[in-house]
Amino acid sequence: xxxxxxxxxxxxxxxxxxxxxxxxxxxxxxxxxxxxxxxxxxxxxxxxxxxxxxxxxxxxxxxxxxxxxxxxxxxxxxxxxxxxxxxxxxxxxxxxxxxxxxxxxxxxxxxxxxxxxxxxxxxxxxxxxxxxxxxxxxxxxxxxxxxxxxxxxxxxxxxxxxxxxxxxxxxxxxxxxxxxxxxxxxxxxxxxxxxxxxxxxxxxxxxxxxxxxxxxxxxxxxxxxx
Amino acid sequence: xxxxxxxxxxxxxxxxxxxxxxxxxxxxxxxxxxxxxxxxxxxxxxxxxxxxxxxxxxxxxxxxxxxxxxxxxxxxxxxxxxxxxxxxxxxxxxxxxxxxxxxxxxxxxxxxxxxxxxxxxxxxxxxxxxxxxxxxxxxxxxxxxxxxxxxxxxxxxxxxxxxxxxxxxxxxxxxxxxxxxxxxxxxxxxxxxxxxxxxxxxxxxxxxxxxxxxxx
Numbered sequence: 001x002x003x004x005x006x007x008x009x010x011x012x013x014x015x016x017x018x019x020x021x022x023x024x025x026x027x028x029x030x031x032x033x034x035x036x037x038x039x040x041x042x043x044x045x046x047x048x049x050x051x052x053x054x055x056x057x058x059x060x061x062x063x064x065x066x067x068x069x070x071x072x073x074x075x076x077x078x079x080x081x082x083x084x085x086x087x088x089x090x091x092x093x094x095x096x097x098x099x100x101x102x103x104x105x106x107x108x109x110x111x112x113x114x115x116x117x118x119x120x121x122x123x124x125x126x127x128x129x130x131x132x133x134x135x136x137x138x139x140x141x142x143x144x145x146x147x148x149x150x151x152x153x154x155x156x157x158x159x160x161x162x163x164x165x166x167x168x169x170x171x172x173x174x175x176x177x178x179x180x181x182x183x184x185x186x187x188x189x190x191x192x193x194x195x196x197x198x199x200x201x202x203x204x205x206x207x208x209x210x211x212x213x214x215x216x217x218x219x220x221x222x223x224x225x226x
Numbered sequence: 227x228x229x230x231x232x233x234x235x236x237x238x239x240x241x242x243x244x245x246x247x248x249x250x251x252x253x254x255x256x257x258x259x260x261x262x263x264x265x266x267x268x269x270x271x272x273x274x275x276x277x278x279x280x281x282x283x284x285x286x287x288x289x290x291x292x293x294x295x296x297x298x299x300x301x302x303x304x305x306x307x308x309x310x311x312x313x314x315x316x317x318x319x320x321x322x323x324x325x326x327x328x329x330x331x332x333x334x335x336x337x338x339x340x341x342x343x344x345x346x347x348x349x350x351x352x353x354x355x356x357x358x359x360x361x362x363x364x365x366x367x368x369x370x371x372x373x374x375x376x377x378x379x380x381x382x383x384x385x386x387x388x389x390x391x392x393x394x395x396x397x398x399x400x401x402x403x404x405x406x407x408x409x410x411x412x413x414x415x416x417x418x419x420x421x422x423x424x425x426x427x428x429x430x431x432x433x434x435x436x437x438x439x440x441x442x
Contacts, residue, residue: 027275027312028298030291053312080353081298091351100352103274104316104359111313124320124359127393129344143393172309173275174292179311207311 004166004216005195009039012189012217016045016154019072023051023110023150023181024062025157028081031174033158033191034061034223040156041065047072051110051150053103053177055079055087066090075150077103102130105147107180113149114183114212122147155185158223159208162192163199166213167206175207182212189215193222228421229402237262239328239370239400243269247325248318250274250360253297256328256370272324274356276315279307296356319356319363327364329357331371331399333386336433338396338408340369341388354391361392373401373430380431382406382413403427406435414438 006012013036016022022040026032041064048071055076056063063086065071074096079087090096101109102124112120121144125131135146157178160171168190170178182188190208195218230238232255240262243249250272251257260282263269271280273295280295281302289300303309318324331342340361343354361367371381382399398416399406404427405416416438418427428435 028294030275030294030298078353078355080351084351088351092349098352100354102354102358103312103356104320104363107312107316108320122320123362126362128358128390130354130358170309172290172292172303173273173277173294175309175311176276177312180313 003164004210004214005164006215006217009035009191009217009219010042012036012215013039013043013156016040016043018045019047020045020153021049021051021151023152023155023177023185025155025176025178025181026062027053027173027176028057029061029223031158031170031176031178032061032223033156035219035221036156036189036191036217037061037065041068041070046070049073049075051075051106051152051181053077053106054081055084057081057083059086063087066096069095071096073097073099075099075101075106077101077106100130106150107177109147109150110177110180110184112147113151114180117149119146119148121145150184152181152185153187155181155188157181157188157190159190159192161194161196161201162190162213162216162218163196163201163210164216165198166190166210166216167201168192168208168213169201169205170207179208182208187214188212189217191217191219191222193220194218227403228419230419231402233258233261235370235400235402238405239368240264242368243326245269248272248278248323250319250324250327250364252327252329252357252360253355254330256330257297259328259370272315272318273301274315274319276310276312277303277307278310279304281307316356316359319359322363322365324364326366326368327360328368328370329360331369331381332388333381333383334369334371334396334399334408335383335386336408336413338394339386340367340391340396341386342391344389346389357391361395366397367395369396369399371399371401373403382431382433384433412436
């Protein structure tokens with residue numbers, strides 16, 4: 001019997017190694033897998049490269065992982081926010097590397113990894129600082145920049161419900177990067193509010209098919225939002 | 227000098243958004259446009275974090291931290307609205323499916339180059355978000371900004387001195403003094419606030435302007 005269920009967040013993240021590239025879902029705190037991040041902090045892996053849209057909000061979740069000095073580099077589109085004080089201080093001190101990526105290129109590069117592309121020409125960013133030094137090409141009279149996939153060792157995402165095969169459905173705008181990150185990591189770990197029996201998720205409504213998910217963990221509080 | 231307030235600018239932009247348009251309103255000033263869209267017009271508001279059919283802010287008791295807009299503020303979903311992931315959301319932008327986006331700006335060049343994401347200051351922490359995707363993706367890119375900086379410098383320039391967001395991407399600029407179209411023949415003034423004459427506007431602008439009537 002295939003059962004991707006893990007008993008705890010700690011068990012789900014136990015093998016994340018030093019130096020791993022870890023995608024973390026969420027847009028701000030919506031969809032951020034807060035309990036998996038807490039378990040990762042507890043677990044102690046260091047020198048991580050984190051891929052997220054932002055660079056932490058307030059003092060919890062991703063911000064706490066940064067504050068614990070576990071992150072060598074962050075790949076994101078929008079680090080600077082009113083409550084990004086943890087990142088801001090690390091960045092100004094030169095204690096974290098930043099790769100700034102336009103948000104759509106971040107999504108595209110994650111999708112490209114998941115879909116097996118070698119690279120993709122995108123119009124976004126052409127002629128800007130964020131495309132400096134990158135290969136460009138004119139195609140049908142329009143200018144494009146060559147962007148390479150972003151792959152990860154692990155993806156930590158948050159969904160609403162799962163079954164033991166790893167099929168996922170999401171809740172409202174907490175979906176954001178979850179479905180695409182799930183495709184781009186060697187090992188995707190989803191925290192959910194509830195794990196239901198096979199067949200209980202409407203197959204027409206499954207957003208992430210279980211093939212993209214290795215582990216699911218049910219956390220009734222699931223970010224304390226339900 | 228007579229100027230439109232920020233709310234009057236938002237109301238002015240809202241007038242030009244037609245029934246049936248798929249529209250993204252940028253963070254900050256453009257978000258206010260939503261307050262002035264007439265209820266009888268069906269307009270689809272898109273938010274980069276994965277929703278179409280975005281409604282107004284909820285009552286405090288109905289706030290859901292998993293239902294937010296691009297500015298991470300609580301919003302609602304209108305009947306018929308839907309959710310999708312980031313790949314689809316940015317395909318809507320990059321793929322040319324959005325009819326209009328409204329963005330703030332530091333500067334717009336006479337050729338429609340846009341600078342709105344980074345001051346370029348050495349100590350500034352850069353953040354770009356979805357600005358570059360919106361700038362090159364929407365069928366029409368509207369900019370909403372004050373005509374002059376606080377120091378009195380015109381924000382319509384020959385060449386942007388701030389880092390660019392996109393090249394030749396702006397179609398129209400709504401300001402507190404005038405509405406200006408960016409055309410292959412340069413900036414064309416569509417309208418000005420009451421009491422402002424063209425020569426006065428030209429005097430504060432470092433690039434050559436033309437009035438719409440001159441052109442036709």
